[in-house]
Amino acid sequence: MTPSRWSDLDRPPLNEAALRRAVVGSPLWASLDVVDATGSTNSDLAARAAAGAPEGTVLVAEEQTSGRGRLDRRWSAPPRSGLFFSVVLRPGEAGAFGKPVPVHRWGWLPLLAGVATATALSRAAGVDTSLKWPNDLLLTVGGEERKAGGILAERTGETGVVVGIGLNVSLSDDELPVPTAASLALAGAATTDRDPLLRAVLRSLADWYEAWRTAGGDPDASRLRQTYAAGCATLGRDVRAELPGGRDLSGTAVGVDDDGRLVISGPEGEQAVGAGDVVHLRPSA
Structure with a gap:
């Protein structure tokens, strides 16, 4: 008998029907599809969005x-x-949440997704998740x-905008792509059941997106900037920004500006980095 590709009971498949019942029909989520495998969900969804x-x-x-990932990194x-x-x-577009x-x-969208994911994991998995500007999710292992x-x-x-999120859930030490990677399992998460984790992240993302849209994208009125700063491991640290074109900028990360760019204070004063x-x-204090 040929083994089923779903025979790994430690990693059961997502329940597509239950996920749809749980999230579709909210003010934001219009449809949800689960596929067995694809090259990139961002590429696939970008094509759908264009259509x-x-x-x-x-x-x-x-x-x-x-x-x-960013800078066209593959994983x-x-x-x-x-x-x-x-x-x-x-x-x-104008819509249920107000004007365009x-x-x-729009540079706040990856930061918003990071805040939404981190807050959801804190509640659903019981792990403290910090954020590295602009888009990395960090766990302590x-x-x-x-x-x-x-x-x-x-x-x-x-x-x-198509926003893609990738999160390691049940990877073991010997499955990590690099030694500096992590997973929820290795961080001692209370659960690695992907169904409730995905529902929690989508609900949190919808809540934060609604608040941001209702505020016209204002990061302060939506409390996005304050929440991001509170959970960002980059702020207050000495950093080196490797910029497009081969230029480096070193200094202390002191804030995030109105457009979601990282503000670095260095020998030549404060400069905002958008890419x-x-x-x-140095380690976090």
């Missing part, structure tokens, strides 16, 4: 074979070992900060 997929379309994959993980999903948001959000505020997930926001068309790779140069 007119509405705001609130959700695509979840049990396995990503060509997952993409993959064993089937059903994590949460790999993308959503369509259309902040450039100005484009210069063995007293060390390690990356357990990431967020990728990509603009699609004039009004839309690049940020390296933490």
